[in-house]
Amino acid sequence: MAKVIELKNINKDYMTGEDITEKVLKNISFSVESGEFLSIMGPSGSGKSTCMNIIGCLDSATSGSYYLSGKDVFKMTSNELAYIRNKTIGFVFQGFNLLAKRNLIDNVSMPLVYRGVKKKERQEIATEFLSKVNLKGYEKYLPTQLSGGMKQRVAIARAIASSPEIILADEPTGNLDSKTSFEILKLFQELNSTMGITVIMITHEAEIAETTNRTVYIKDGKIEYDKKLS
Numbered sequence: 001m002a003k004v005i006e007l008k009n010i011n012k013d014y015m016t017g018e019d020i021t022e023k024v025l026k027n028i029s030f031s032v033e034s035g036e037f038l039s040i041m042g043p044s045g046s047g048k049s050t051c052m053n054i055i056g057c058l059d060s061a062t063s064g065s066y067y068l069s070g071k072d073v074f075k076m077t078s079n080e081l082a083y084i085r086n087k088t089i090g091f092v093f094q095g096f097n098l099l100a101k102r103n104l105i106d107n108v109s110m111p112l113v114y115r116g117v118k119k120k121e122r123q124e125i126a127t128e129f130l131s132k133v134n135l136k137g138y139e140k141y142l143p144t145q146l147s148g149g150m151k152q153r154v155a156i157a158r159a160i161a162s163s164p165e166i167i168l169a170d171e172p173t174g175n176l177d178s179k180t181s182f183e184i185l186k187l188f189q190e191l192n193s194t195m196g197i198t199v200i201m202i203t204h205e206a207e208i209a210e211t212t213n214r215t216v217y218i219k220d221g222k223i224e225y226d227k228k229l230s
């Protein structure tokens with residue numbers, strides 16, 4: 001199996017005062033193979049989102065190395081980064097991050113605009129992916145007309161519409177009740193098993209991490225364990 005993500009000795013410091021640096025990530029090293037479904041778990045403030053932002057090329061580390069699909073991320077220009085991020089990664093967030101005044105077709109097809117896909121094709125792709133997340137018939141709805149679980153399904157359709165290799169989901173069920181949460185988790189499992197998408201999900205809940213195949217546990221910015229579940 002090919003490694004899609006390879007983090008080596010990643011450190012992240014934040015300046016929190018004039019002479020104060022806070023070490024948020026400390027020597028984080030782990031790799032992810034293509035097709036894995038894994039969770040990054042840890043208590044609040046442990047550094048999960050910081051780690052995800054680095055994996056998602058939204059932030060850079062203070063030191064260490066990061067290879068994404070075999071390419072050295074820290075050597076890329078900002079244009080190269082934007083390109084590889086758009087091509088390789090689909091993001092899903094706790095707060096859904098949908099455009100409130102745009103219908104579902106527009107929301108799902110937004111990443112395709114940046115890829116230069118023509119309008120008609122974008123609409124076809126968006127319709128297809130909305131139906132993959134069981135939202136057929138809702139194409140013209142606005143996000144405000146949907147429940148939380150439906151909103152998250154729109155966000156997932158948007159994440160997968162550009163055929164990413166990897167989905168990065170930061171607390172994707174954090175705003176959902178437990179029944180809806182498990183529907184969303186099942187959807188991630190399906191995307192992973194039927195489409196082969198590598199899914200990395202951040203959570204602070206063991207019950208949610210258990211739905212994945214491997215858990216990397218971060219505490220105080222360090223990996224405490226990295227465990228495959230069978």
Ligand SMILES: Nc1ncnc2c1ncn2[C@@H]1O[C@H](COP(=O)(O)OP(=O)(O)OP(=O)(O)O)[C@@H](O)[C@H]1O
Nearest residue numbers: 014015016024043044045046047048049050051204
């Ligand atoms: N931009 C920043 N500047 C300074 N400190 C930051 C910044 N972003 C995060 N931190 C600090 O880094 C630490 C880790 O934050 P992070 O958001 O990665 O935690 P988390 O594990 O995602 O927590 P949560 O479960 O609450 O989302 C925290 O102590 C936080 O205060």
Ligand SMILES: [Mg+2]
Nearest residue numbers: 048049050170
């Ligand atoms: Mg977080």
